[in-house]
Amino acid sequence: xxxxxxxxxxxxxxxxxxxxxxxTVMSPIRDMLQSIHLTEQKxxxxxxxxxxxxxxxxxxxxxxxxxxxxxTRILRTMEAEGQISRRRDSDDKRRTMVxxxxxxxxxxxxxxxxxxAITGNIEAQMGQEKLDQLLDLLEELxxxxx
Amino acid sequence: xxxxxxxxxxxxxxxxxxxxxxxTVMSPIRDMLQSIHLTEQKxxxxxxxxxxxxxxxxxxxxxxxxxxxxxTRILRTMEAEGQISRRRDSDDKRRTMVxxxxxxxxxxxxxxxxxxAITGNIEAQMGQEKLDQLLDLLEELxxxxx
DNA sequence: TGTGAATAATAAACATGTTAACTAAATACG
DNA sequence: CGTATTTAGTTAACATGTTTATTATTCACA
Numbered sequence: 171x172x173x174x175x176x177x178x179x180x181x182x183x184x185x186x187x188x189x190x191x192x193x194t195v196m197s198p199i200r201d202m203l204q205s206i207h208l209t210e211q212k213x214x215x216x217x218x219x220x221x222x223x224x225x226x227x228x229x230x231x232x233x234x235x236x237x238x239x240x241x242t243r244i245l246r247t248m249e250a251e252g253q254i255s256r257r258r259d260s261d262d263k264r265r266t267m268v269x270x271x272x273x274x275x276x277x278x279x280x281x282x283x284x285x286x287a288i289t290g291n292i293e294a295q296m297g298q299e300k301l302d303q304l305l306d307l308l309e310e311l312x313x314x315x316x
Numbered sequence: 317x318x319x320x321x322x323x324x325x326x327x328x329x330x331x332x333x334x335x336x337x338x339x340t341v342m343s344p345i346r347d348m349l350q351s352i353h354l355t356e357q358k359x360x361x362x363x364x365x366x367x368x369x370x371x372x373x374x375x376x377x378x379x380x381x382x383x384x385x386x387x388t389r390i391l392r393t394m395e396a397e398g399q400i401s402r403r404r405d406s407d408d409k410r411r412t413m414v415x416x417x418x419x420x421x422x423x424x425x426x427x428x429x430x431x432x433a434i435t436g437n438i439e440a441q442m443g444q445e446k447l448d449q450l451l452d453l454l455e456e457l458x459x460x461x462x
Numbered sequence: 463t464g465t466g467a468a469t470a471a472t473a474a475a476c477a478t479g480t481t482a483a484c485t486a487a488a489t490a491c492g
Numbered sequence: 493c494g495t496a497t498t499t500a501g502t503t504a505a506c507a508t509g510t511t512t513a514t515t516a517t518t519c520a521c522a
């Protein structure tokens with residue numbers, strides 16, 4: 171028995187449970203990313219760009235769960251490193267359109283096997299069905315109006 | 317069609333899906349915390365201490381998904397603000413034992429109704445059964461060896 | 463069509479998180 | 493015993509994220 175104030179256990183607190191689960195999943199991924207000198211944030215940007223093609227910076231921010239000022243700084247270094255390219259949109263000159271370069275895409279493909287191994291390990295322990303179910307529920311949760 | 321490199325969509329990427337789902341859930345909670353001048357991290361520390369009673373700082377770090385240097389800094393200000401108290405363990409003088417104070421516990425109880433309302437809203441949209449299922453799956457995922 | 467509001471992005475100041483090095487205490491075990 | 497290793501916590505330097513203000517451009521609509 172503890173001194174608890176009749177509050178739901180942290181394991182049943184949705185934000186804490188999501189955070190802890192994410193830490194578990196990210197641990198081996200962080201190891202992989204560290205070995206290729208890529209931050210978690212840059213990796214998400216590459217994933218989003220690979221998926222969506224050419225998009226504006228606000229879209230990257232939204233999809234990769236980053237704030238726009240972070241995106242500005244991150245893209246500046248990613249452009250310098252040749253992983254992405256940027257151009258001013260001619261229709262709306264406020265917009266900067268961003269695309270992944272071949273070099274950027276190579277980073278993803280070069281590490282595809284390692285990524286699949288990490289996912290495979292989790293799938294082997296939880297079972298494919300449960301993992302799919304979890305991803306379905308997470309997608310549904312994302313769609314909730316808050 | 318996009319330029320995609322045969323990589324699973326980000327919505328089916330476990331770490332990205334967990335992050336996005338967490339952003340959805342945290343949005344109203346962040347509003348609540350901002351109104352009581354509490355950071356997300358301090359809120360997690362209070363939740364963990366309320367749940368576990370007196371624990372050492374490493375335990376807080378592990379349970380609240382924080383690094384030890386962050387815990388050091390966070391606890392220093394929380395002690396100054398009277399939300400927690402610390403004492404040197406007499407058996408093992410390396411350890412610092414931490415407890416939540418009544419003032420700290422009050423912060424949790426004072427905001428219990430608001431927290432329940434946020435959870436209630438999500439539950440109303442997803443259904444209790446699915447939410448329970450999601451929490452079960454998240455607990456299971458946390459237990460995976462990586 | 464012109465003027466106020468909204469939007470995209472950036473810059474600067476600040477807060478927070480992270481890494482590496484360090485201190486103090488405890489443990490392992492030769 | 494006593495010396496090497498491990499552990500708990502802190503500090504300091506650095507990297508990253510966050511907030512607020514600013515600029516440039518476009519949109520809304522009177």
